[in-house]
Amino acid sequence: MTQPTTVLRMDSREQLRLAARASYASAAAAAGHSFRGELVLQELGGSVRLTRANCDSLSIRRADHRQDTPLDDLMRFCMHVRGEGSLLQHGRRTEVRSGEGVLYEARRAWELEFPSRFDSLTLQFPRSLMPRDLQNVTARCAQPVDTTSTAARLAAGFLGHLHSTAAGLTPRQRHDAGMAAVNLVAMMIRGIAPSPPADDGSDAVLLRMVQCCVRRHFSDPALTVVELARRHHISLRRLYSLFEGAGTTPSACIRKERLRAAEALLADRRYRDRTVAHVAESVGFAQVRTLERLFLREHGVPPGEWRRRHMLRDD
Template sequence: MAGRSHVRQHDRFAELTAGSGVFYEARSAWELLSSGESRSLTLHFSRDLLPLRTAEITEGCARSMDPAAPAMQMLSGYLDRLFDLADDLTASQRLDAGHAAIDLLAMALRDVTPALPGDGGPAHVLLDMMLTHVRDHLADPRLHAEELARRHHVSVRHAQTLFERIGTTPGAYLREQRLLAARAMLSDPRYAGVGISDVGAAVGFLNLRTFERAFRRQFGMTPGGWRREHLHFGPTPGTEPPKTSPG
């Protein structure tokens, strides 16, 4: 919004000027440097809400988004307007508005993310079908790596080869998506009255102890502990006010 800054992540270095944007993921090491004073508007959200593949998300980090690009103009204009109107929106409207902002960000990132090796072709289509199937069937306790392969008429080994393209395995991806979905539910006021075991069951964990162990291993605390620390009812989801940073 004002001033100059730089963001460094994944061995990339992006320069920021007024009107431009940059994307970074907090779970990987990153660095923000400002020369003089700078003002920015920041959008925070769980990475599982971004409709991009894991490799695309990583490749989109620390790449400057041109303020003149149409997608970036739409995103920045929307965030500016959202910040002005947020206090007058209901909680559900703020949630919907946050999701709309994330979709606009995905569109802007596609302008700056380079094509990934292996994109295109039947293997890419099949992988996308399997990723979508996982996300759409998290609550199915029968879904595991072998069942995912069977439903798509491929061998387990072939499924593993496909998932290597995005740096993971079918089982690890399924577990990660289930835990991310559970974490999102635990942070969402709409599910504040849902028991921990029911949250686990909603994402495919029928055994509470298994769910709690997996959640702690992934996020460093129990599901109940996460809910106590991250369940908020007040501010606009996904936005925080402009702030001034010293150089």
């Protein structure tokens, strides 16, 4: 029998990874930091669950898997109590601030990023519990909820109060409270103007997720093509196929981001005392020779000479 309330404390990156895997997702803590977090799950019956998360900075994502999972047809509404984050789904990235909320489909490709410690409430529920006219909610996903509306304030207050009092409710009361929470979320969602996905193709959405991952983590020297595929739970063949459609390769994408970051540092007078080797290391290159070869290919001169010419041109 499922426990009505479960508390999961995570004291390491490995515990975070295992907790994410249970939701058919992958997660990573911020580079260079230890990880601490706590999840308090309130089972409300009928596959409705309210989760309070209080965690350090992390990123969590799910690829658009083809096989069926228990997540099929589940919706999630995430309300940020404290801290900021962003959600990427259906080609749309939405920044979510403290006090705001966002809806997403659990079974489709998505990515959540939390740049600092955060506190959130997430209501998970079957799509079938939504009113009939709202069951096709794809066009309302990954869009910020208007927190100034009466409906949003009412829903946010109810979710917070429900989480703090659910442990004292009978099974029947928890079920009724869960249905009330779903109805309040539906009331909020009606205020979101439908927006077509930026691209209906799941491959295009997944490609955007991978590219976003590269832009955010290119400075990590451990970010290789193999690691990129692992983080998104896809094969190397699938990863190369995604980039082939964009006319490039995953390795070229990583190199480009690192090269552009190196150019920005070398052109900035504030970093004129940094050696080329230091710049190469700070943008993720394991060896300075790699950066030197890229500069020769791109600009026809080594990075040190490129920096000197750039400084002279700005004088």
